[in-house]
Amino acid sequence: MPRPRKNASQTEGEADPGLLGLPAALIDMIDPALPKTSQVYGIMRHAIVNLHLSPGSSVNEKLICDQLGISRTPLREAILQLQSENLVAVIPNSGTYVSRIDLQSVFDGQLVREALELKVVRLAASRMTPQFERALDFNLHRQHRMWSDHDYTEFYKLDEAFHAMICAFGASAYVWKIINSAKAQLDRVRWMSYPLVSHLDVVLKEHMAVVDGLKQRDPEAAA
Known part of the structure; x- marks a missing residue:
């Protein structure tokens, strides 16, 4: 090269x-x-x-x-x-x-992430606790605040923490480590889309739907 x-x-x-x-x-x-x-x-x-x-x-x-x-x-x-x-x-x-952004790696990362996270969120829904509900609510509250402030860096960190929390609770921190490694190229594309307010709206609404499904102990609604 x-x-x-x-x-x-x-x-x-x-x-x-x-x-x-x-x-x-x-x-x-x-x-x-x-x-x-x-x-x-x-x-x-x-x-x-x-x-x-x-x-x-x-x-x-x-x-x-x-x-x-x-x-x-x-x-x-x-x-x-x-x-x-x-x-x-x-x-x-x-x-x-x-490295340059590789579109095949972006696709592969999305595939791995979706497959594992769908499984993990279903597991999390079946074992919800009041303590974990409060942790999710706190994270979601802070996401709302960063969204309002247009603080993309902090919103990104909270987005990552949100998914890491669910992985650790539903399965283990090791599963998030696998996902994190697989989605490295995907993350750069995600970051480029963060300044788009419409994209943040979609992300926030998706997270709210996940939390609602988890609180209902409904694996399909959470996924």
Whole structure:
């Protein structure tokens, strides 16, 4: 795979946008008390999915290590995880690049997600508890608030947390881990649609319908 070309609007001497590293909002997120690799993976994945690191851009390992105050080892381990999800491509004698969005992977991710989540939400409906109802209501309340504020970043986080909660309750956190890995390419497409208010309306209404079905202990209505 050849090194990605510069954009037509990018003149000689200008910095490649992909070499600018991580956005400031993500830099202070490393907790020294927790394993570094998983944290770096989460930060990098967030930056790629939210298009802070754009498709085709170069990953500047040295700059990112300097920004996060880490050695190369946790970053490279995180890159291996991202590579397994087809979010980055490691090119020998060239470097690491953010992968282009692959439509087949988007389709596959949607297929895996729908199949597993439909099963999980049915299981969750059969074992609902008052405590879990309250947790869902709290998440949904916050989704409404972020929707009203047009805070797409926080809405996305709550959207992810909503599905992760149901997976953990209906089956296990491991099931969400499988889904999360399979939908990596899909997530970038989802993020691009978030600024569309009509899309957020649809997502919010779908979540409300899921919660209503779960509260009724009705597997089919929840699914």
